[in-house]
Amino acid sequence: MPIARRDLLAGGLTAAALSTTRPAEAQADAAPAAAAAASTSRPAGAMELAHLVQAPSTPTGLAISRGGRVFVMMPRFNAEVPITVGEVAPDGSVTPYPSAAANAPDRSRPQSALFHVPNGVFDRDDSLWLLDAGLPEGKGPPVPGGAKLVQVDLGTNAVRKVVPLEAGITPASSLNDLRVDIRDGRALAYITDQGQGQEGAILAVDLASGRVVRRLDGHASTKSQKGIVKFVEKRPVMLRPPGAKPQPVSGGANGIALSPDGRRLYYAPLMGRRLYAVDTASLLDPEASDAEVAAGVEDLGEKGLTGGLIADSxxxxxxxxxxxxxxxxxxxxxxxxxxxxxxxxxxxxxxxxTPDRWLYVSAAQVNRRPEYNGGTDQQTPPYAVLRLRIDADPV
Structure with missing residues (x-):
């Protein structure tokens, strides 16, 4: 990346200056310092601990209301996960949201039960939208009717609207992230499907009509890219079943972000180092073919291995x-x-x-889960939510 190149150039120029402008004895004294300067990475800014969350399971998702209410989303990686959405109290405790009954994965009421919620977001009216992938055990075909968007009214803590996503999923779907764009007479949502194998896709949703379109299915930009290993805490993240050979991790379209004007969607695979963008209008355009949408995808280049994304104003x-x-x-x-x-x-x-220009980020500890550690759970609650000041507003 450009930043790394600048760091290397800076280190090299510092060492060169020390060796050419000082006498020999000074050069000898300065050599250890020059070596240290050349080998030390550029310091990044500090982060502030905002919350310690006593979540009962891995909290990947995070959403904060304008009034400061904090919500976490805990995907059901397996059937033992007790709740999939919770509200965080000031002391860090987590209460099922919008209710304990709603968090019960009841297959007999797929439109009202929450099965597997990896993420949720607030719209501009401070209404909470939850993305349910419909996976009560974290894998396998989604429960019929279980994949949906759920709008919750914060004032009453009651469900206001349910938008089925059945038309946009496949038996191998694993819906992951969400952006909602309600303004100027439009009500739209965009969802990443990282899949349960190598394939991924993006879903575009007209929230007013309920129309759901699956786009970029199997496109190179939404696929899990082969030959990539992610290192977290100085260790490769691999599926490590007890007594079995480690297997590589896969993950298609994962994080997404929406441009300030809502015209561009940024996205990236979980297992992929490049960032992509696509024109949002094309995703829901009934006249646009899949090939035309694919032709409009922009490869924005290298960005490292990431999970979530977000754009500012x-x-x-x-x-x-x-x-x-x-x-x-x-x-x-x-x-x-x-x-x-x-x-x-x-x-x-x-x-x-948040409107007061704090950027919050969840520390989910996914790499410490049992499936990556030979069946041993190495997660250490409470889970941290960190923040830092930025110089821009939310989208």
């Missing part, structure tokens, strides 16, 4: 740099800067930007 995309316990930022000109890092940011996952 200046059209800068924030990157959860999972291999580095860090947060990156991609400017519109393509420049990527590491703006913060923290050892507590283990498996940086979902971002949220």
């Amino acid at each position: 200046r059209d800068r995309v924030y990157l959860s740099l999972q291999e580095h316990n860090a947060v990156g930022r991609r400017d519109p000109d393509g420049t990527i800067t590491v703006i913060a890092s923290d050892d507590r940011l283990v498996w940086a996952d979902t971002f949220w930007i």
Whole structure:
């Protein structure tokens, strides 16, 4: 990346200056310092601990209301996960939301039960939208009728609307992330499907009519890219069943972000180092063929291995740099800067930007789950939610 090249150049220039402008004895004294300067990475900004969440399971998703209410989403990686959506109290405890009954994965009421919610977001009216992938055991075909968007009214804590997603999924779907765009007479949603194998896709949803379109199914930009290994906490993340050979992890279209004007969708595979963008109008255009949509995909280049993404009002995309316990930022000109890092940011996952210009990010500890550690659960609750100040507003 450009930033790494600048770091290397800076280190080389520093060493060169020390060796050419000082006398020999000074050069000898300065050599250890020069070596240290050349080998030390550029420091990133500090992060502040915002919450310690006593979640009963891995909290990948995060959403914060304008009034400061904090919600976490805990996908049902298996049937033992007790709840999939919770509200975080000031003391860090988590209460099922919108109710314990709603969190019961009841196959007999697929439109009202919450099965597997990896993420949720607030719209501009501060209404909470939950993405349910319909996977009560984290894998296998989604429960018929279980994949949906659920709109919850914060004032009453009651479900206001359910939008079925059945028309956009496949038996191998694993819906992952969500952006909602309600303004100027439009009501739209965009969803990533990372799949349960190598294939991925993007779903575009007209929230008013309920129309769902599956786009970029199996396209190179939504596929899990082969030959990639993610390193988190200095260890390769591999599926490690007890007594079996480690297997590579796969994951298609995962994080997404919406441009300030809503005209561009940024996205990336979980297992992929490149960032992509597509024109949102084409996704729901009934006249646009799949080939035409695919032809409009932009490859925005290298961005590291990430989970969640988010854009700010200046059209800068924030990157959860999972291999580095860090947060990156991609400017519109393509420049990527590491703006913060923290050892507590283990498996940086979902971002949220609040109106007072705090950027929040969840530390989900996914790499410590049993499936990546020979059946041993190495997660250490409470889970951290960290934050840092930024100089822009939410989209």
